[in-house]
Amino acid sequence: MSLWKEFLRALTEPLGDHRPPLATARRPWLRRAPYVLVLLVAGSLLPTGVVTLVRFHGVDPALATALAAVQAGALPLALTRPLPAWRLVVPSVLVGAVATHGATAERSWPWPVTTLLGYLLLMVLLAVRERGRTLLAVWVVTFLGCGLGRTVSGAHSDGSSVVVTALSGVVLLLGWSLRGRGEAKRLLAAQERVSETERARRALLEERARIARELHDVVAHHMSVITVQADSAPYRIEGLPPAAVEEFGQIAAAARGSLGEMRRLLGVLRTADSAADRAPQPGLADLPKLLATVGRAGVRAELAVGDGVSALGPVPEAVGLSAYRIVQEALANVVRHAPGAAAEVAVTAADGALALAVRNGPPPGRARAAVEVSGGTGQGLVGMRERVRLLAGTLDTGPTAGGGYRVTAVLPLDGTGPGEITA
Structure with missing residues (x-):
């Protein structure tokens, strides 16, 4: 035939x-x-x-x-x-x-x-x-x-x-x-x-818009802090000259104007089904809860956090958010494509960067996932690549020798990495 x-x-x-x-x-x-x-x-x-x-x-x-x-x-x-x-x-x-x-x-x-x-x-x-x-x-x-x-x-x-x-x-x-x-x-x-090319392009644009909506909250928080500090500076610091008071007032006004522009930009980026984006953005501290959700989906996932992570102190919110989303997408792929497989999540610190490693084994038989990982974008590697590019980090994905899959990412804390992506 x-x-x-x-x-x-x-x-x-x-x-x-x-x-x-x-x-x-x-x-x-x-x-x-x-x-x-x-x-x-x-x-x-x-x-x-x-x-x-x-x-x-x-x-x-x-x-x-x-x-x-x-x-x-x-x-x-x-x-x-x-x-x-x-x-x-x-x-x-x-x-x-x-x-x-x-x-x-x-x-x-x-x-x-x-x-x-x-x-x-x-x-x-x-x-x-x-x-x-x-x-x-x-x-x-x-x-x-x-x-x-x-x-x-x-x-x-x-x-x-x-x-x-x-x-x-x-x-x-x-x-x-x-x-x-x-x-x-x-x-x-x-x-x-x-049509396939258009679908891939649309998925990429949707993922970029989603990342932009998420980062809005991070940037808005910093702008709010700038506004509050600039407004309160004349009351917290005694003996400021009038020129400095006027300068702080201009900084506060510019920060409030920027916040307003960001809200309008967010209105353009939001879609009819993006109401969930208004929730507080997750970070590294939410990884245990994410793994518990994966466990209900039938994937046995273990989290290992290196000692150097705590020594880093609070990581930038954009880095913490991207790390959470990368782990979330990697585990969502395990649930969809290797239901029932065991997974390992490792978070370590190396040379001023946050390193992530998600590895899973082959699925046992033909088991099917009972539930989905909540909050996944469904874009998989597309979303990972975009988040890594955003932070100038590195991403490496591919199958393992035992029939599983691996996702490793390095996210520089200052966003000045080489920006390499391999698959």
Whole structure:
């Protein structure tokens, strides 16, 4: 079945100029098959055509040789240029009809057997290469030619004209249908690729908008602190000169204006289903609760926090939020793709950065998750990459030797890392 599908695909594949049928087949012997078939047929039709025209139709040997050579030689040409080959054959058929007119009554006229076979093979090569309007024009010419021959010499003509008209129409129609089906499948596949690209782009934009909404709360908190400190500075610090008091007032006013602009920006970024984004943003302290949720989904997850993490003190809110979301997405992927597998989450500190490692083993059997990890974005690696890029960190993902999966990330606390992402 796979061979037949490959044959149909290669036969209906769009071909550039001077390319024979099956030129896009993956298997070399399929690409060579049209050449072998046409050369065998042409090599057989040439001598038999000469013998048939000379012995059974009384044609002059020189003329018979010329007609057979044109009709057989047009077949290899039809592999790459079927329409010029057909234009070459049509005059030879007319000359042959005139030359064989008046032959023995029991002989086929105006289509000797060799001419009929070569013409039908030429129709096959035309059908798999040319457009529908061209095929229709070829059949109309064939129909009119056969009809004219029967009209001019109805008593001498036999049923070969009817056979050629019917069979050429069937061959051209089947070839046109086959190419139309192949073209429709190609257009559908191209549209699916475009749709997939658009879906991936939309997912990326949605994830970036989600990250921006989350970071709004972090930035808004810092701006609020600046506003409060600037407003209270004249009351907390005695003996400030008027210029300093005025400067603090300008800082507070600018901070309040920035907060207002951020609220308007957040209104643009929010969507109808983003009400949950208004909840307080999670951080490293919420990881135990996240693992408990994963446990209810059937994934046994363990959390290991290195001693150096506590020595870091409070990490920047953007780093803590990104760390939480990366672990959340990694565990959500475990729940979706490896339900029931054991997972390990490690949080360590190294060289002024927060290092995360989430590893899981293969799923036991075909277990299914009972619940989903709450709050997951469903974007998986897309969201992880965007969060790591935001902090100029590094991300490394991929399968493990034991059949599981790993996600490791390094998030610089100052956002000045190399920003490398591998998968």
